[in-house]
Amino acid sequence: MRDRVHNSIPGVVRRSYVLKFGLILLVLGVSIGTLGVVATGALTESVESTVLNDQQDAAVQEA
Secondary structure, three states, X not given: OHHHHXXXXXXXXXXXXXXXXXXXXXXXXXXXXXXXXXXXXXXXXXXXHHHXXXXXXXXXXXX
8 A cells, every 4th residue: 555655656756855845735725725715605605695684674674
C-alpha cells in the first residue's frame, strides 16, 4: 500500500518540503474557500426567506 502511494507521487514533490508545504496550503485554502461559499449561500437563503416573511407579515398587518 505504501509503495503504491509512494510511486504515485512525483519525485520532485517527495524530495521538496517547500512543495509539500505549498500543496498542503493550497488544499487547505481550497477547502476553506469551498466551505465559505457553501455557508454564505445557505446564510443568504435563510436571510432572504426571513425578510420575505417579515415583509408579508407587515403587509398583512397594514391591510
